[in-house]
Amino acid sequence: MATNDANKNWRVVFKRWFHQWASPRFFFEKTASWLPFLSGMAIVLLGIGWGWGLFWAPPDYQQGNSFRLIYLHVPAASVALSIYALMAMFSLVSLVWKIKLADTWAQSCVMSGVLFTFIALMTGAFWGKPTWGTWWQWDARLTSMLVLEFLFIGVMVLRTAIEGREAANKAAALLAVVGIVNLPIIKFSVNWWNTLHQGATFKLTEKPPMPAEMWVPLLIALLGIYFLFAAFWLLETRLLILQREGKSQWLQRWMMTRYCIDNKDKDKF
Amino acid sequence: MYFSSWQQALQMQGHGMYVWPAYLIGIGILVVFTWVLRSRTRDALRKLQRQVEPSDQVETSDSGA
Numbered sequence: 001m002a003t004n005d006a007n008k009n010w011r012v013v014f015k016r017w018f019h020q021w022a023s024p025r026f027f028f029e030k031t032a033s034w035l036p037f038l039s040g041m042a043i044v045l046l047g048i049g050w051g052w053g054l055f056w057a058p059p060d061y062q063q064g065n066s067f068r069l070i071y072l073h074v075p076a077a078s079v080a081l082s083i084y085a086l087m088a089m090f091s092l093v094s095l096v097w098k099i100k101l102a103d104t105w106a107q108s109c110v111m112s113g114v115l116f117t118f119i120a121l122m123t124g125a126f127w128g129k130p131t132w133g134t135w136w137q138w139d140a141r142l143t144s145m146l147v148l149e150f151l152f153i154g155v156m157v158l159r160t161a162i163e164g165r166e167a168a169n170k171a172a173a174l175l176a177v178v179g180i181v182n183l184p185i186i187k188f189s190v191n192w193w194n195t196l197h198q199g200a201t202f203k204l205t206e207k208p209p210m211p212a213e214m215w216v217p218l219l220i221a222l223l224g225i226y227f228l229f230a231a232f233w234l235l236e237t238r239l240l241i242l243q244r245e246g247k248s249q250w251l252q253r254w255m256m257t258r259y260c261i262d263n264k265d266k267d268k269f
Numbered sequence: 270m271y272f273s274s275w276q277q278a279l280q281m282q283g284h285g286m287y288v289w290p291a292y293l294i295g296i297g298i299l300v301v302f303t304w305v306l307r308s309r310t311r312d313a314l315r316k317l318q319r320q321v322e323p324s325d326q327v328e329t330s331d332s333g334a
Binding site: 050054055056057058059064065066068069072073076111112115118119122123126127129130228232235236238239242243246247251252255256 | 270271272278281282283284285287288290291292294295298299302303306307309310313314316317318320321
């Protein structure tokens with residue numbers, strides 16, 4: 001009986017918390033001070049990770065110095081997969097519970113997804129040439145990553161191609177949810193098929209197959225790129241709220257207090 | 270530093286021609302995207318400011334009357 005009550009309380013607390021964050025006004029006001037922290041962390045972590053990886057880490061015994069591309073390639077690929085999963089989750093929430101802000105959250109993932117997937121493919125090509133002797137191979141991992149790029153582009157194009165915002169959002173959300181089947185294909189492609197691509201760099205259950213001076217900067221760059229995506233996502237979400245809620249009283253009041261009373265902070269966001 | 274000179278770091282024993290362009294393009298894309306997002310945000314804020322300013326003036330004149 002007590003357990004049931006506790007569960008019910010937790011559900012009520014979670015529901016209230018979720019509904020609060022799903023309000024554009026609450027989200028906009030609460031996240032106002034987050035951007036400097038997220039972007040600052042991204043710059044510091046990426047500076048350390050890339051600097052260490054490019055200048056201090058030793059070269060790979062087989063691949064030589066081309067291995068240094070790992071510090072951009074792996075974080076970009078990893079964040080691209082996470083962005084897709086996040087976008088699909090927000091799309092599902094917007095489809096099932098019709099929460100307006102969930103659709104905005106999903107939309108804020110798309111452009112970052114396109115760019116990080118492109119960076120993963122581009123750095124992979126630059127790495128492939130000295131390692132495999134070719135820029136591109138129709139290999140399972142590379143092809144499934146290319147499909148991911150097309151899925152992101154498809155979601156982006158659907159939002160503009162269909163007339164009526166609600167219908168366009170619904171179509172984009174459906175494609176995002178269906179496209180999630182591509183994620184396990186990308187992840188396990190190196191196990192399911194014979195590919196040129198190497199296996200996972202990090203596994204939760206095993207020690208990394210390289211010395212600490214090689215994988216520590218990779219871990220730092222990985223964290224940095226997630227902070228960078230969080231900054232992009234937040235900036236884009238706040239931009240979309242500004243564009244969509246421009247006529248609402250709360251935003252106009254926020255604007256008045258920010259600009260009409262204190263003109264010194266012009267252009268501050 | 271692993272390399273004994275900047276020249277060596279740039280060349281990376283022949284792999285520099287693959288490593289450096291990839292980093293330059295990747296970082297360039299991220300910098301341009303940041304700039305685009307910030308400039309679109311500034312535009313949206315200016316647009317909103319223009320919406321707010323006339324109503325502010327109306328309110329002032331109303332209260333004065």
